Amino acid sequence: PTAAGGAVSRLTDHTKYTGTHKLRFDETGRGRGKEGREDKPNAAGYVQGYKDQGSYENTH
Numbered sequence: 001p002t003a004a005g006g007a008v009s010r011l012t013d014h015t016k017y018t019g020t021h022k023l024r025f026d027e028t029g030r031g032r033g034k035e036g037r038e039d040k041p042n043a044a045g046y047v048q049g050y051k052d053q054g055s056y057e058n059t060h
Contacts, residue, residue: 010016014025025031046053 014022014029017025023032024037044053
């Protein structure tokens with residue numbers, strides 16, 4: 001017997017994923033690999049949410 005029932009088609013339909021799971025796939029349904037699973041850290045030296053990043057050189 002095969003598992004081609006309704007549950008399998010629902011679980012493998014990438015368009016119904018929500019939250020961070022939908023970021024794992026592109027528009028065609030192909031997986032993005034590590035890029036879709038991990039957040040890359042920002043090592044710029046600014047705190048999270050700082051909106052004037054890179055403006056120091058412009059003001060001094």
